[in-house]
Structures are given as C-alpha cells and as structure tokens.
Ligand SMILES: Nc1nc2c(c(=O)[nH]1)N[C@H]1C(S)=C(S)[C@@H](COP(=O)(O)OP(=O)(O)OC[C@H]3O[C@@H](n4cnc5c(=O)[nH]c(N)nc54)[C@H](O)[C@@H]3O)O[C@H]1N2
Ligand SMILES: Nc1nc2c(c(=O)[nH]1)N[C@H]1C(S)=C(S)[C@@H](COP(=O)(O)OP(=O)(O)OC[C@H]3O[C@@H](n4cnc5c(=O)[nH]c(N)nc54)[C@H](O)[C@@H]3O)O[C@H]1N2
C-alpha cells in the first residue's frame with residue numbers, strides 16, 4: 172500500500188462531542204452560527220455591511236453555492252444563508268498569509284497542519300515562488316512569475332503537456348479569457364471541477380433532452396405538485412433551496428426525499444426571513460422519506476417505473492402522458508419492453524426499501540402531473556451515475572413532466588459559477604460550433620483534439636506525459652480521488668501554479684518548481700485600466716447576472732483572475748492577435764467577444780446591467796427537444812448496479828459536513844448530524860457495528876478494494892447512525908485517498924466518490 176504523505180490531512184483528533192440531532196434546519200441557531208463566523212473572521216461592523224450586499228441586485232454573487240436568487244424583490248435577510256455567510260467570512264477574513272509567514276513556515280511545517288488550520292491562516296497577499304529543492308516559498312514579482320510560466324510552457328515538447336484546471340468560482344469573464352489562452356497556446360486540456368461534480372448530469376441530459384443543464388426555474392417550485400429530492404443535502408449545501416421547497420409545500424405540493432441518510436434539512440425547516448418563526452416548529456418538508464441503499468437508485472427508479480406501468484394498465488391514459496410521449500419522445504416501446512423483463516421483488520431487494528414505501532412513491536407520482544426532480548452528488552458520483560440520471564429522465568418523460576410550468580429536471584449545481592464556466596468554454600471537448608466561432612472572431616485555429624478531463628489529466632501527469640499544471644482556483648490535490656496517486660502526479664510536474672485566494676494543500680504538493688498567484692475574491696473591488704469592473708456569473712438555473720465587489724482589496728499585490736490570465740498569455744504567446752491588455756482592462760470587451768461567439772448572449776453588456784440579469788435560452792424548458800441525436804426527447808435503457816458486496820465489505824460514500832465548503836474547512840462541526848469538533852468519523856449501521864464486533868467511538872482503519880488493489884485510510888471513529896445495512900459514510904477530503912482513480916462513472920468518466928467498496932479493521 173502507498174505510504175501516507177502530506178498530501179493527506181494529518182490525523183489530528185480534536186475531541187469529538189456529540190449533540191442531539193436538531194429537529195429543524197436553519198432557524199435561530201443557523202443565524203447565530205453565521206454571525207459568529209462573520210464576527211470572528213471579518214469583524215461585526217464590516218461583516219454585516221458585507222452581508223447586506225450578498226446576493227442583492229447591486230451586490231456580489233454569493234461565493235457559496237449556485238442556487239438562484241429570486242427574480243422578484245429580494246429581502247435583506249433571506250438572500251444569504253448560514254453557509255453563504257461562512258463562505259463570505261472565509262474570503263473576507265482579517266487574517267493574512269504574507270511573505271513573512273512563508274519565511275517562517277516551511278512547506279513541510281505547513282503539511283503538519285490540518286486543512287482547517289491551514290484555511291484559518293488567512294488570505295495570501297503576494298505572489299510566491301518555490302525554487303527547485305527549496306524548503307520555503309519566497310516572494311516573487313508578478314513579471315518574474317509570468318515569465319517563468321511563459322518560459323516553462325514554451326519549453327514543453329507539445330502544448331498537450333500542459334494542464335489548465337478550473338474550479339467553479341471563476342467568473343465568466345476570467346473563464347472566457349482562460350480558455351481562449353489555453354486554446355491559443357494549443358491545447359484543449361481544460362479539466363474542471365465539474366468533471367467530478369455534475370459531469371454525469373451533463374452526459375445524461377444532453378443525450379436525453381438536448382441540453383446539459385436543468386430545465387426548471389425557481390418559480391417552478393411554487394407550481395409543482397411534487398418535488399423529488401434525490402441524493403442531495405440541501406440543508407447544508409443549498410440552504411436557500413429550503414425556502415423554495417417551503418413554497419412548494421405552502422401551495423399544496425408534496426415532497427419525496429430519497430437518501431441513505433435522514434438529512435435534517437429535508438425533514439423540517441424554519442424560515443430565516445421571519446424572526447417571529449425562529450422559535451416555532453417550522454415547516455415539515457418531506458411527505459415521504461425513502462432511505463435507499465447507497466447506489467440503489469437505478470433499482471428504485473426502475474421499480475417505480477414498473478409500478479407506474481402497472482397502474483397505467485389498470486387505468487389507461489391516467490398515469491402516462493401519451494400525447495407528450497407520442498409527439499415529443501423516442502424509444503417508448505423499447506423502454507416498456509425492457510421494463511417488463513425486470514422482477515419487482517428483485518428490484519425492491521436492491522433498494523433496501525420495503526415494497527409499500529416504493530408503492531407509496533409510485534402512487535404520488537401516478538396521481539400528479541407537475542413533477543420536479545432535484546439531485547446532486549448522491550446520484551452523479553457513482554459508477555452508474557449517468558444511468559441514475561437517465562432513469563430520472565425516463566420517469567419525467569413518461570409523465571410529460573418537462574417543458575411546462577412546475578415540472579422538469581433540476582440538477583443542483585455546486586460551485587457558484589461552475590455552470591457559467593462551462594458555458595464560457597471550460598471543457599476538454601467543446602463542440603465544433605464553439606471552436607469555429609472562437610477561431611473566426613479571434614483569427615486563429617484552435618486545436619480540435621479533445622483534451623484531458625480531471626481523471627485523464629492525473630493519469631497523464633503520473634505518466635509524465637503532462638509536465639505543467641495550472642489551477643485557476645480550487646484545490647486539485649485534495650478534491651480529486653486517489654490522493655497519494657494524484658500527489659505523485661503533481662510532484663512529477665516541472666512547474667505547478669495555483670491562482671488562489673487562500674492557502675491549501677495543493678500548494679504543499681508541488682512540482683519541481685511552484686508558484687502561488689494571489690487573486691482578488693468576489694467581495695473585493697476590481698479596478699482595471701478603464702475603471703471599476705464587475706463580473707458576471709450563471710446560476711444553476713441559467714440566469715446570467717452581475718457581481719460587484721465592495722471591499723478594498725486586502726493587498727496591493729493582488730490581481731484579478733482576468734488580469735492574471737492576460738499576464739500569462741502575454742508572457743507565453745508569441746503570435747497572438749488578441750489585445751490581452753485591452754480585454755483585461757475593460758471587461759465589457761470580453762463580454763462583447765462572448766456575445767459574438769456564444770449563442771444566447773445578445774446585447775450581453777446591456778442586458779446584464781439590468782438588475783437581476785437575464786435567462787439564457789433553454790430548449791428543454793421550452794419543450795423543444797430537437798437538439799438531441801433523434802430530434803426528440805429520448806427514453807434510455809439502463810442497467811442495474813452490478814456491484815455485489817463480499818462478506819465484511821461495505822459501501823462507502825464520502826460526503827460534506829455542515830461546516831465545510833468542499834476542501835475548505837470552516838469549522839469542525841457537523842451540527843445537523845449531531846457530531847461536534849471532529850471530522851475523522853465513519854457512520855455505520857448499528858447492526859453492522861455489532862456484527863463486526865465494534866462499538867461506538869472505536870478507532871478503525873478503512874481499506875478500499877478495487878481490481879485487486881487496496882488503499883488505506885487509518886483511524887476513523889465509529890459512529891452508529893441511521894444508515895442502511897452495508898452502507899457507511901465518511902467525510903471528503905479525508906476519505907479521498909480511498910477512491911481509486913480508475914473507478915469512474917460509465918460515459919462521464921466522473922470519479923465514484925459515493926461508491927467505494929471498503930472493509931474495516933480495528934486500528935493498531
Ligand atoms: N456549505 C456548502 N455548500 C456547498 C458545498 C459545500 O461543500 N459546502 N459544495 C458545493 C458543491 S461543489 C456541490 S457539488 C454541492 C454538493 O451538494 P450535495 O450533493 O448535497 O453534497 P454531498 O455532501 O456530497 O451530499 C450528497 C447527498 O447524497 C446522499 N447520497 C450519497 N449516496 C447516495 C446514493 O447512492 N443515493 C442517494 N439517493 N443519495 C445518496 C448523501 O447522503 C448526501 O445527503 O454543494 C455545493 N454547496
Ligand atoms: N471524495 C469526494 N471528492 C470530491 C467530492 C465528493 O463529494 N467526495 N466532490 C467533488 C466536487 S462536487 C467538486 S466541485 C470538487 C471541488 O474541487 P475544487 O473546486 O478544486 O475544490 P475547492 O475545495 O472548492 O477549492 C477551494 C480553493 O479554491 C480557492 N479559491 C476560493 N475562492 C477563490 C476565488 O475566488 N478565486 C480563486 N482563483 N481561487 C479561489 C482557495 O484557495 C481554496 O483553497 O471536489 C470533488 N471531490
């Protein structure tokens with residue numbers, strides 16, 4: 172087994188405490204927690220002023236999740252949530268990581284800190300450089316940093332030896348320039364966090380309904396008869412979604428949640444807007460909770476489809492929308508023929524649920540027409556992640572529940588601009604139409620060979636077929652699977668560069684040489700040659716809106732992401748016809764280029780200046796499925812999960828706590844699951860704990876098994892929890908070392924962070 176290095180967070184035990192799992196999400200405690208983080212990190216006066224600008228039409232887009240803001244009036248308290256406030260606190264912190272800090276702390280010293288401790292050191296103030304063989308980062312000028320990058324890139328044998336990663340906080344303007352630079356340099360190696368996030372959704376939705384994005388808008392939640400929330404924990408990861416679910420309920424709609432865990436946010440919710448309600452009982456959300464086994468969703472959906480078919484036969488024309496099926500879809504007969512080959516009892520057994528529960532869900536679906544299905548990582552991060560979503564689409568198409576008010580697909584995005592970055596061309600395989608548009612406008616020829624996604628990029632760096640890594644945000648070392656393998660891949664590079672706001676583990680796992688380039692955050696004023704700039708983002712429902720920073724930048728040495736890309740491009744590209752200074756000096760010019768090269772951005776500069784922004788076109792929302800390969804919405808045939816657990820093996824999902832933003836650890840509590848002050852825990856079913864001869868709070872090692880290989884993560888505290896037999900849960904990124912790089916979803920090549928087969932043993 173591979174040796175543990177500083178690529179993994181150290182095993183620091185912080186003194187676990189348990190607390191009662193709360194009855195409701197949000198409410199008074201959430202507001203208190205938000206304000207505590209703001210007061211501690213930013214200071215209360217500045218912090219509250221900042222929150223007043225969060226998600227307001229003249230303010231900045233929350234750097235937290237991609238959940239949309241209401242189109243209509245926005246209330247002061249409602250438009251941010253506890254975790255949005257934490258995201259702001261994290262960025263606007265008073266703490267600084269200066270050149271002095273790096274002089275005092277070697278890379279090895281920093282490696283002994285936990286991710287939580289690293290993050291709390293504060294914002295990076297100056298560009299930093301790690302010489303070959305050096306132990307400490309030292310200050311470097313921007314010009315020297317850009318020249319080093321240019322020299323390294325120009326020294327590679329082929330542009331395909333460079334990898335340009337993007338995390339999803341990058342604005343549309345910076346993302347557009349970044350992909351333009353990568354393509355002018357000569358590669359499509361543009362992997363992004365989306366490869367690990369909603370890639371399965373994009374693959375499934377493009378094929379079935381002709382657009383890789385969701386079809387609903389926020390208002391649809393007010394009109395839905397039924398919302399099904401699958402594999403998602405909105406109470407923690409998209410708290411403002413609870414308001415939308417509350418509206419569904421207030422208007423008489425019903426909610427089904429499908430999750431291996433009884434997540435608090437899906438049970439009950441206390442509105443933050445109305446202080447009079449803070450101490451009340453809140454709104455009950457889920458009408459039916461299906462505690463499915465990890466990876467049991469295809470079986471569950473197939474069982475539901477089979478039951479719907481039976482109900483349709485008993486009551487012809489009452490369950491399926493035949494008009495929609497005939498006019499708008501392709502593959503109905505094949506789907507029905509395939510469904511009939513399944514045995515209901517076998518399907519039910521794979522879900523871990525009772526027949527009656529599934530039948531109740533099928534009844535609710537049969538009796539309602541306007542259905543929204545929401546999902547996130549619980550469906551996408553599996554070997555059959557694409558199948559999960561295609562099966563969701565099968566259900567919606569049978570009901571005609573797409574392309575009309577109150578109905579449709581709702582993949583809930585993660586990073587606040589991950590969807591926009593894709594729209595801007597951050598993808599290793601952008602279609603010909605996009606590339607041709609870029610070529611025509613900028614008068615060059617972009618490469619056509621597909622680039623590396625995240626998994627392929629790691630593999631290429633590991634094989635030394637790629638030797639340069641640039642991260643536009645993110646934390647590549649810690650967010651990706653197979654931590655020690657990925658770390659070796661990064662260490663194989665000649666140069667690793669990170670454009671970051673805060674210090675993270677990827678800065679410590681470096682190539683021969685390394686750079687950290689500090690950038691402005693969304694909360695800060697972005698002043699360029701033509702004056703103060705705003706940037707734009709796209710939320711989960713396709714709204715493009717502006718985001719304006721309000722704080723004075725924390726250091727005079729910070730540059731905007733756009734300016735950094737322009738600096739790198741100028742130092743690298745010899746024959747570019749692009750006026751990089753002009754674009755970086757006035758973001759309106761970037762938006763003009765976007766308008767000219769990407770459909771849906773007509774009058775971009777004008778429309779984005781209207782408060783609230785504008786919607787991008789969405790064929791599925793408009794009930795038009797002609798962009799698919801058949802010209803219709805496609806039913807698909809999907810296979811059941813073929814993973815069979817050996818005796819003593821468990822399925823492990825790696826999930827987020829309530830106090831983290833991906834690899835950024837805000838705090839050590841997972842309040843909604845009753846765990847305080849500790850991250851190294853493993854949730855197990857009580858009967859599994861008993862059968863394994865373990866007890867609560869025992870320390871165990873986790874060993875993952877994949878194609879005859881084993882991977883080890885030591886010392887996790889056993890927590891008996893309400894989770895189906897054979898299922899376990901750990902936190903990301905501590906458990907990433909267990910996720911094998913080659914364990915990926917079919918078609919989308921997305922890492923299977925939620926289907927990891929493990930065994931356990933008592934720690935020595
Ligand atoms: N505060 C905060 N907000 C965030 C983030 C954050 O880290 N912190 N991250 C952002 C990002 S990038 C993303 S992608 C989203 C992530 O948002 P989520 O997808 O909600 O995040 P996860 O914690 O990965 O939770 C997945 C949920 O799926 C369930 N699940 C796991 N496996 C299965 C399964 O096989 N079937 C079913 N039905 N359910 C399953 C888990 O129990 C869990 O409730 O949140 C975004 N917002
Ligand atoms: N095991 C497991 N692994 C997972 C997941 C899982 O559920 N389980 N989820 C996956 C998912 S859904 C995702 S999206 C990825 C996330 O992968 P990434 O996006 O790569 O990771 P983050 O932790 O969000 O990145 C945090 C870093 O971004 C930098 N940063 C923050 N704000 C800014 C900014 O405004 N500009 C710039 N340039 N930098 C900034 C900071 O330095 C911070 O340390 O992880 C994936 N990995």
Ligand SMILES: [Mo]
Pocket residue numbers: 364367368369584585586
């Ligand atoms: Mo994500």
